Amino acid sequence: MTRADAIDRAREHFRSGEFLRILDRRVGYRTESQQPNSGAALRAYLTDDLQPAFAELGFATQLIESPSGRGPYLLADYREDAALPTVLTYGHGDVVDGMEGEWRDNLDPWRTTVRGERVYGRGTADNKGQHSINLSALRMVRAARGGKLGFNAKFIIETGEEIGSPDLRKVCENHREELKADLFLASDGPRLSAERPTIFLGCRGGLRIHLDVKLRDGGHHSGNWGGVLANAATVLSNAIAALINEKGQMQLEALKPPRISNAIRAVLADVKVEPTADEPQLSPDWGEEGLSAAERLYAWNTLEVLAMSSGNIASPANAIPGEAHAVLQLRFVVGTRIEQVVDAVRKHLHAHGFPMVEVIAAQSFAASRTDFDSPWVNWAAESIRRTTGKAPAILPNFGGSLPNDVFSEGLGLPTIWVPHSYPGCSQHAPNEHILMPVTEEALAIMAGLFWDLGEKGARRA
Template sequence: MLSEKIRRNAESYVDSGGFRDELARLVSYPTESATAEGRVAIKAYLDEVLTPALTELGCTVTEHANPDPAGGPFLVGTRVESADRPTVLCYGHADVVEGLGQQWSDGRDPWRLTVDGDRWYGRGAADNKGQHLVNLAALRLLLAEHGELGFNLTMLFETGEEIGSPGLAEFAAAHRELLAADLFLASDGPRLDAATPTLFLGSRGGLGIELDVDLRTDSYHSGNWGGLLRNPATTLAGAVSSLVDGHGRIRVPELLPPELPDEIREALADVRVAASPGDPVPDDGWGEPGLTPAERLYGWNTLEVLALGAADVDRPVNAIPGRAKAVLQLRYVAGTDVDRAGELIASHLAEHGYPTVDVSITGRFAASRTDVDGPWPRWARALLEEATGGNVAVLPNIGGSLPNFVFTDVLGMPALWLPHSYPGCLQHAPDEHLLAPIAREGIVLAATLFDAIGHPTTDHPLPTLGREDAR
């Protein structure tokens, strides 16, 4: 169990303003991966922030080119204490989404940390600079106290997570020896809610789907041609409803997971979603029937319409449009086969009378998770429950997508995610913020897990070192 001294030092680092001041420096780098200016800032962030931070931890630091020209470089820090000690792989991303500076409230600057009570506003404060700073701080505290970590450390930072992690899987496959570890432990995404420390074990996958009904170049008067010409907007509406009905239920069996395993149902039995103040209330009768809200969010698939349009909806004219388009997204759990999704959707639409709808898959992110009953999740849960008095949520995966498959499937190791944010943090939107109490508690929880790896006890022995429980 974490010593009282380390716990006090962790809490004091936040209470004294040290964490806030360090985060302010990190936020000041406008590391947008989608812009040329941002990529310059990313290089400076690697050189001026992360390399010194990793060097301070006794790491040898190397920068690696991305095998995908669409992505930026990777930074790897390695600290080897002994060949007979376990190795932990940690991860973070240096990039952020667009700052959207003109849209922030009260004149806030996305590149300047603004404190308003417990809310610390700034782009990247929650996603992901504040989160990887929590872990760096926890490691520093342990090293200062013990003079060692007690395990070997590899830290991987990518620079393109916000644009889909181009090249990450290829880089990992090509550098298996460099990144080999007994356990992956990182922080990204949100907790279940602001008050509940959370451990999640993977992520749902994402599949972008575009439907296009392009029937003619011109629009034709609805009075003269209505009832004679096929309306692409009406066709598209029918096509969408044949895929997902008006109550959010997926109508294509091949887009559903094969089952909801008993262990996943059990893990989610006491999980309550949308429990933070200001959260919208889940709608009754929406989504897959017979499932709880937690099961629908973390254990099942959803097909959402993200955009739908024909002509100009704000200034319609009395004419049948020539074209209509829709953008959908399938969020899917591990075990769902999406390799032939485009072909299956097109076949389903043709069978239901919509052969004129063109189907395109516009992007995909793989789903993956570590076994919820595996030894490492059980080990981590016991430690976190002891540290918090039992108030811990363990989720099989988050509802969104992260490159978890790179670590579980490509590198073949169990993955634990300990998030230091919450669903209402407004990541990717104006007014992104980190909650100070979560950062304060997060350093303690991260230090608890790291310290238990380096200094196991009879009450909390390490699981058998290996990778057999990742899938």
């Protein structure tokens, strides 16, 4: 058997409907980690579905309990020869809320439904579909190689990613030896576009910043007190404007990252951010001046206002609000001095006349990425090019956030992410879906990558 045979097997696995039948079964587990009664479904997804699937491929598995009592973890280990390279991959079996009743045509989020090129269902894109693609591709390569992979493989599947992966770092630290590998290769998040295969090397971090203004209890009549009482909503609006202007440009240097390196600029020069017709179109004249859209999204920091409240918007009273609240989020890249951000925001607001604004940090996650000079980057890019005939987009990091730092820093591994979704997939919303052409191509891509990893192992042996 050859590389082409393995890829053909992967494509036929999709065309025959077998892959979608597997995915439909996995979507059927209501693994909503944000719901307090989801524990049984989270556990069943690992024990009833994934453990037997790994066993069929010759993996030994163990269930790891969460140190804090949250959803469990599954470790799967396939050892062929100590002299061969070892790959560690990752996925998460939990999903966000199903949002029944909000999907188009009243679709059931707990079944896969095909409409045209779309396959709807909760978890199809995030992340059951993606780790299922990788597991199926492994199976196709093993079959093409007569029951061998040509490398050692390890998986860790968590069930708490949608609640911030609260125990993932500790679990990985406790099982460092079992997770030792040469490469981390996994799939989550979207491609640059549906048409272009993508590699990203890490992720941006995130920090939520709460701004609270409480001037007095209750509201006071705007006719009797207007002009002599400070308005908490007005104060808060201007405080936010002192941090970010009307074009989305940050006004505080401490919120910005270091200068974009020439290496990152060179890689992103080949990256075009071009939304499809049914995706939001880019806002003109928005964001940091002098940067391309790709640089703003993948190599820069952004400060976004996520939510604001003051008074009752549904039934406003003729009263001056005494308090106002906002939640902002800083998305940041590697190199940002994130530990200084909250104090810097507080000092900046005080200096601009807003000492009454309380600044509190919450829900932070780290930025991380693999260096561009890692030989694994070119290896993965060349493998994808051979399979698809397309040069993949190489991004320094995903625009969103993933627990990449657990693997890149905690375990010290080069991290390569090959996403199988696309920006318009509606993850975390009603109508989550994957695209059939992208899914078939993704199965081929992963079969090619796993085959090539076996070739690397043959040369090492």
